[in-house]
Amino acid sequence: MNLRFEAKDGTAQVEGASIFFPDVRDAKCGLRVALRRCRRRLGAGERRRLAMRACARARAVVGRARRIGAYLPHGSELDPQWLMRRLERAGHDIYVPLVGRRSDQVLRFTPWRAPFLTNRYGIREPRRGHTIKASELDLIIVPVVGFDARGTRLGQGGGHYDRTLAHLGRAGLRPRRVGLAFECQRVASLPRDRHDVPLTAVVTENRVYRGFGSA
Numbered sequence: 001m002n003l004r005f006e007a008k009d010g011t012a013q014v015e016g017a018s019i020f021f022p023d024v025r026d027a028k029c030g031l032r033v034a035l036r037r038c039r040r041r042l043g044a045g046e047r048r049r050l051a052m053r054a055c056a057r058a059r060a061v062v063g064r065a066r067r068i069g070a071y072l073p074h075g076s077e078l079d080p081q082w083l084m085r086r087l088e089r090a091g092h093d094i095y096v097p098l099v100g101r102r103s104d105q106v107l108r109f110t111p112w113r114a115p116f117l118t119n120r121y122g123i124r125e126p127r128r129g130h131t132i133k134a135s136e137l138d139l140i141i142v143p144v145v146g147f148d149a150r151g152t153r154l155g156q157g158g159g160h161y162d163r164t165l166a167h168l169g170r171a172g173l174r175p176r177r178v179g180l181a182f183e184c185q186r187v188a189s190l191p192r193d194r195h196d197v198p199l200t201a202v203v204t205e206n207r208v209y210r211g212f213g214s215a
């Protein structure tokens with residue numbers, strides 16, 4: 001999507017229009033609306049087709065990672081389940097996040113194949129059982145609302161992934177963070193807060209973006 005956020009003056013250029021945001025929080029909210037709209041506009045059939053292509057491409061990025069965190073898609077998010085099934089068949093251990101009732105709002109991860117329930121956000125997740133911490137994962141596949149040329153990730157706005165990965169610091173290595181996104185979610189630049197944990201790579205239907213560094 002044609003979108004660029006200028007941190008110095010708080011303006012974003014969205015599809016040619018210049019919008020002023022008083023602070024980063026407002027900017028993130030406004031950009032989420034625009035980016036979700038572009039993702040929905042693809043339509044369900046096209047999203048399915050593009051998701052398969054992104055999943056096929058992501059297989060190589062995963063490499064030998066043994067314990068892999070992934071997610072069950074919500075709304076118009078890219079559906080990673082084709083990739084999850086393929087990785088499972090190849091012997092990788094697949095985990096999904098549990099939001100649960102933790103007051104620190106840090107995600108725990110549970111084996112994908114545990115029985116399901118619907119959590120308070122309306123998202124399906126496995127019943128509480130044996131859970132592990134993000135630091136025990138080798139790689140985590142994360143949903144993306146938007147991403148930019150520096151690997152900045154715009155998520156759903158709960159800060160869940162940022163809190164969960166806060167142990168990494170800026171130059172952290174494990175788990176590697178791989179975003180799955182449609183090409184229309186790629187933008188020139190996004191606002192980045194100090195707490196925002198950057199992505200290691202992003203896979204879209206067209207290509208793999210990596211080498212963002214920790215800038």
Ligand SMILES: Nc1ncnc2c1ncn2[C@@H]1O[C@H](COP(=O)(O)OP(=O)(O)OP(=O)(O)O)[C@@H](O)[C@H]1O
Pocket residue numbers: 028153154155156157158159160161162163166193195196
């Ligand atoms: N490490 C952290 N410690 C405390 N609060 C945090 C941390 N990371 C994020 N937050 C809080 O979460 C809020 C939302 O963060 P942000 O706007 O970056 O969400 P997001 O990355 O889009 O969401 P998500 O990770 O859930 O997809 C922030 O305003 C901040 O208050």
Ligand SMILES: [Mg+2]
Pocket residue numbers: 153154155159162195196197
């Ligand atoms: Mg964030």
